[in-house]
Amino acid sequence: MPSSLEIVRIPALSDNYIWLVHDPASDETMVVDPSVADPVLAEAKARGWRISQIWNTHWHPDHTGGNAAIKAATGCTVTGPAAEAARIPTLDRLVAEGDVVKLGAIEATVMEVPAHTAGHIAYYLPSEEIVFVGDTLFAMGCGRLFEGEAAQMHANLQRLARLPEEAKVYCAHEYTLANGRFALTVEPDNEALRQRMAGVEAMRAAGEATVPTTIALERATNPFMRAESAEMLAEWRRAKDNF
Template sequence: MTDLEIVRIPALSDNYIWLVHDPVSGKTMVVDPAEAAPVLAETDRRGWRIGQIWNTHWHPDHTGGNAAIKEATGAIVSGPAAEAARIPTLDVALSEGDSVRLGDHLATVLETPGHTAGHIIFHLPGDAVVFTGDTLFAMGCGRLFEGDAGQMFANMQRLADLPPETIVYCAHEYTQSNGRFALAAEPDNDATRERMEAVDAARARCEATVPTTIAEELATNPFLRADSAEQLRQRRMAKDAFRG
């Protein structure tokens, strides 16, 4: 169980920004700030000051708040080395096996290309926490804009190997649409059916459905459960066209 305070901040139409505070050191960072205003408002309300920004990839709905937050706080921006040219605010370029810290909390960088060519995720093994950006979603995975199914399948294998209790902080509220596809992909999966009942009820109450856990995803995520790159490719193509 982590002692980090992790705050979910809704942004844009369906993004989640993760504001992370270490009460021991008093340090605060933000993961994938889509926009600055709600983040700065929340830190002001809590009396926190952001010292770092961690980016998983270059897309504007993950980096759009970088410049304004950096200007307001002097925060250091860390993100994927392979996408440095596309993140002009970047200060620290990160590659596979590098690490970043928030106080005494250590995050290891895993390269997870597929959604974008240089996508990374941040795994904090001591806290059983992983920030997956647009690689792993609740019951889904990211679209293959710049990579291929082989890369995404390798990502899923790495994530499946994390301890099942690991808490997954992804960047979008896609769970309901992902779950509808999951039911179509694996119609006999009782765990998915049960989960979707809870998801539908939560969304009817306008409640968030993330974070999730590796255990939940192993039971219900058709991409994490794919048995080959080819099966993942077929499922990703079907999901891209799915209108259920």
């Protein structure tokens, strides 16, 4: 089922993606993880959209750096993880596992997915079959374990894997090519992975973005989602960190 939302990808910094999300029914617009403000404000202005909300997945500056300026310019409300409130001073609403946030009438359920950071969250919009995952799940990869353990990441990815296979996954970085190259070293006989990588290489050569991805595609080609145990994920994560 296609989503009713209009979602615009805004490249920022070296490899970040900021997501500008517009609900035509309510005329509300929100921003997911703005690393910077200026291109977000410019894109919204060009489209005639009024930014009313920011949703943060975690505290890292390349996901929250634009909060203050966007809030000052628009008066929007900033929502983010309660567990990281001390590190995101711009927050207005603190959310945790099971809380519901809304864009117009569209509801998103908060999922706690700690590991990359201790309080990392994701936002799942069941009616739209969309999930904003920040730096937890990437196309053919997962986030570094900065503040958590492999067991947490393994549980998180298995939980995300249980979402509908058609669900679109909006992550926050263009890491797909490097992730796929590593994935081939641990699953060299994965035909679905090899085929996907051929497409990714062509897309990147043409300067095209490779995300969003889908849960089905990650189940088939993401070694971290396919890892049989936390120990296996930990081993592969260490190898990827040094790849």
